[in-house]
Amino acid sequence: MIQPFDDTYFMKKAYQEAEIAFDKGEVPVGAIVVFKDQIIARAHNLTETLTDVTAHAEMQAFTAAADFLGGKYLKDCTLYVTLEPCQMCAGASYWTQIGKIVYGASELERGFKNLGTTLHPKTKVVSGILETECSQLLKRFFIEKRNLN
Numbered sequence: 605m606i607q608p609f610d611d612t613y614f615m616k617k618a619y620q621e622a623e624i625a626f627d628k629g630e631v632p633v634g635a636i637v638v639f640k641d642q643i644i645a646r647a648h649n650l651t652e653t654l655t656d657v658t659a660h661a662e663m664q665a666f667t668a669a670a671d672f673l674g675g676k677y678l679k680d681c682t683l684y685v686t687l688e689p690c691q692m693c694a695g696a697s698y699w700t701q702i703g704k705i706v707y708g709a710s711e712l713e714r715g716f717k718n719l720g721t722t723l724h725p726k727t728k729v730v731s732g733i734l735e736t737e738c739s740q741l742l743k744r745f746f747i748e749k750r751n752l753n
């Protein structure tokens with residue numbers, strides 16, 4: 605069966621990245637960047653591995669996508685990320701002028717929405733794609749982590 609290239613299809617790819625992060629003991633957030641139905645960047649959170657608080661999945665995905673395209677703007681691209689972007693990543697997305705952001709789970713404390721971070725005026729936002737799966741993975745991670753301590 606040929607799978608359609610819809611938001612759910614691509615969010616599954618971002619989710620696979622989150623699972624890789626989970627297996628590494630990283631907070632499981634995954635992101636991909638899509639350009640013309642093609643995945644041009646895949647990334648997951650690496651803040652522990654790189655001991656770098658800026659190593660969020662989105663930040664790395666932006667860098668990889670710009671590198672792939674040979675230009676810093678991602679106007680015709682879509683970011684798929686399993687968790688609502690934080691202020692830093694939303695701020696970075698402004699500079700990329702990304703065309704669309706699709707996220708899975710909401711982040712009520714540190715997400716850009718509640719904190720009122722401004723996106724680029726041309727950036728469309730879609731939320732709640734595979735929300736349950738994305739948030740369950742995060743919950744499982746924090747439960748397991750708590751049990752280890």
Ligand SMILES: [Zn+2]
Pocket residue numbers: 660662689690691692693694
């Ligand atoms: Zn972030």
